Amino acid sequence: MGKIKVVHYINQFFAQIGGEEKADFPAQLRKGEVVGPGLALTQAFGDEAEITATIVCGDSYFNENIESATKQILDWVKEEAPDVFIAGPAFNAGRYGVACGTVADAVQSELNIPSVTSMYVENPGADMFKDKVYIVSTKNSAAGMRGAIKALAPLALKLAKGEKIGASCEEGYIPQNIRVNFFEKERGSRRAVDMLLKKLAGKPFTTEYPMPVFDRVAPNPAVKDLSKATIALVTSGGIVPKGNPDHIESSNASHFGEYDITGVMDLTAETYETAHGGYDPTYANQDADRVLPVDVLRDMEKEGVIGKLHHLYYATVGNGTAVASAKAFAEEIGRRLVADHVDAVILTST
Numbered sequence: 444m445g446k447i448k449v450v451h452y453i454n455q456f457f458a459q460i461g462g463e464e465k466a467d468f469p470a471q472l473r474k475g476e477v478v479g480p481g482l483a484l485t486q487a488f489g490d491e492a493e494i495t496a497t498i499v500c501g502d503s504y505f506n507e508n509i510e511s512a513t514k515q516i517l518d519w520v521k522e523e524a525p526d527v528f529i530a531g532p533a534f535n536a537g538r539y540g541v542a543c544g545t546v547a548d549a550v551q552s553e554l555n556i557p558s559v560t561s562m563y564v565e566n567p568g569a570d571m572f573k574d575k576v577y578i579v580s581t582k583n584s585a586a587g588m589r590g591a592i593k594a595l596a597p598l599a600l601k602l603a604k605g606e607k608i609g610a611s612c613e614e615g616y617i618p619q620n621i622r623v624n625f626f627e628k629e630r631g632s633r634r635a636v637d638m639l640l641k642k643l644a645g646k647p648f649t650t651e652y653p654m655p656v657f658d659r660v661a662p663n664p665a666v667k668d669l670s671k672a673t674i675a676l677v678t679s680g681g682i683v684p685k686g687n688p689d690h691i692e693s694s695n696a697s698h699f700g701e702y703d704i705t706g707v708m709d710l711t712a713e714t715y716e717t718a719h720g721g722y723d724p725t726y727a728n729q730d731a732d733r734v735l736p737v738d739v740l741r742d743m744e745k746e747g748v749i750g751k752l753h754h755l756y757y758a759t760v761g762n763g764t765a766v767a768s769a770k771a772f773a774e775e776i777g778r779r780l781v782a783d784h785v786d787a788v789i790l791t792s793t
Contacts, residue, residue, distance in 0.1 A: 455468040476496070527558070528547060548572055679759055
């Protein structure tokens with residue numbers, strides 16, 4: 444038998460075309476080209492497999508033209524007739540993750556070609572497609588490329604060969620809520636005692652049945668007199684001054700912005716816009732007050748309902764942003780608001 448044939452899907456960033464400014468790059472087939480992460484995959488495959496074609500598509504273009512882009516990509520994959528299809532890794536890039544999951548699912552279900560993708564567990568694409576295709580778990584940024592390829596390449600080869608796929612803990616993919624039987628080296632009682640002893644000794648251990656952990660935040664007492672209160676606005680809806688001066692990313696935001704609205708009575712289409720990439724921006728760009736209600740709070744300020752609107756507001760983008768990043772933003776924003784003696788915050792989303 445010859446080498447296993449692989450078709451690889453990546454976005455405009457990993458194809459080295461550009462970043463957000465090139466996110467509208469249309470789908471393109473590059474026959475015989477190995478690009479970006481494909482180089483690492485090729486090295487990991489050794490003599491077993493080769494990438495015969497790379498498909499590149501901008502994140503915005505794909506998500507704004509899902510049906511037509513998917514159809515075009517399916518036509519190309521069908522023509523190439525690979526043994527396995529690989530998309531990504533997408534890490535924590537939300538639109539990229541959704542594109543990878545959508546394409547991998549379509550290739551697998553419509554062309555009956557085994558498919559695998561790779562992304563961070565908090566990527567929106569992971570929740571959408573983890574029960575449809577194998578998704579190799581990665582870190583939340585491209586810094587985890589080496590680990591992603593280390594798990595992605597062997598799993599892709601197994602799928603191409605039609606070999607039995609083991610449990611998620613063995614193969615490195617995100618659990619699909621399907622139980623798979625396998626033999627452990629140690630019996631259950633021994634493993635349980637070992638974990639207990641490590642826990643009692645304060646040593647790290649890995650549970651075999653992880654439970655979800657949710658923050659529980661006790662609400663503060665109600666504001667006693669709003670007419671004397673300073674109210675601040677904070678949003679994850681991406682409302683920024685026109686031009687996005689702080690270059691907040693449309694997905695997987697790495698920072699937030701602080702903006703002065705002293706004397707601003709209304710957020711107009713000429714002065715404000717949204718940087719958010721996870722929803723249709725049309726209505727927010729027409730009137731940013733729909734996401735960040737400065738106009739309403741100014742009215743309440745005039746009427747004496749609230750003491751005053753804080754002169755600064757804070758904005759970031761929630762689309763695909765890691766929980767750890769969001770917590771870090773909140774801690775810093777909270778510190779600044781406390782220092783400015785703000786009494787209450789209205790937090791708006793999309």
